[in-house]
Amino acid sequence: MIDERAVQLEIPAGAEFVALARLVVSAMASAETQLSDDRVDDLKIAVSEACTNAIEAHDALETDERVLVQCWADDDHLEVRIEDRGTGFDVSNLPEHPPVTDPERLKFERGLGIPLIRALVDEVEFASSGEGTAVRLVMRHDEELDGNGLRP
Numbered sequence: 001m002i003d004e005r006a007v008q009l010e011i012p013a014g015a016e017f018v019a020l021a022r023l024v025v026s027a028m029a030s031a032e033t034q035l036s037d038d039r040v041d042d043l044k045i046a047v048s049e050a051c052t053n054a055i056e057a058h059d060a061l062e063t064d065e066r067v068l069v070q071c072w073a074d075d076d077h078l079e080v081r082i083e084d085r086g087t088g089f090d091v092s093n094l095p096e097h098p099p100v101t102d103p104e105r106l107k108f109e110r111g112l113g114i115p116l117i118r119a120l121v122d123e124v125e126f127a128s129s130g131e132g133t134a135v136r137l138v139m140r141h142d143e144e145l146d147g148n149g150l151r152p
Contacts, residue, residue: 006072013058032073042120049113057086088128
């Protein structure tokens with residue numbers, strides 16, 4: 001649930017604004033959580049990938065609508081939501097990629113953003129319809145990790 005300390009940013013659908021979204025989210029993570037620098041860096045990459053996908057969805061429609069980025073934190077996690085007004089897609093229909101250790105993986109120039117997002121954040125959800133896509137990213141606070149950096 002979004003509270004009064006939430007940050008909301010609408011960015012034009014241009015690649016030059018991805019850095020702004022990343023900066024706002026990392027500032028919120030640094031100010032409102034105990035996430036380590038490495039985890040904040042992971043979140044910034046995930047936000048970049050999700051925003052880039054949203055911008056590409058807008059480009060495909062040639063719309064001037066903005067991409068919405070919302071961010072908020074509570075006692076145990078930071079949540080980011082990125083929304084576009086593209087045509088939507090079915091995440092279950094994405095092609096399988098070979099493991100990263102397989103040389104065949106090098107033949108894939110595109111389509112690695114969603115697997116990367118899934119690997120970098122603690123939780124991700126995609127809600128897509130003909131009216132657009134919303135990506136929800138969650139990073140749990142570091143204090144919930146055990147001594148080995150794993151979740152109990």
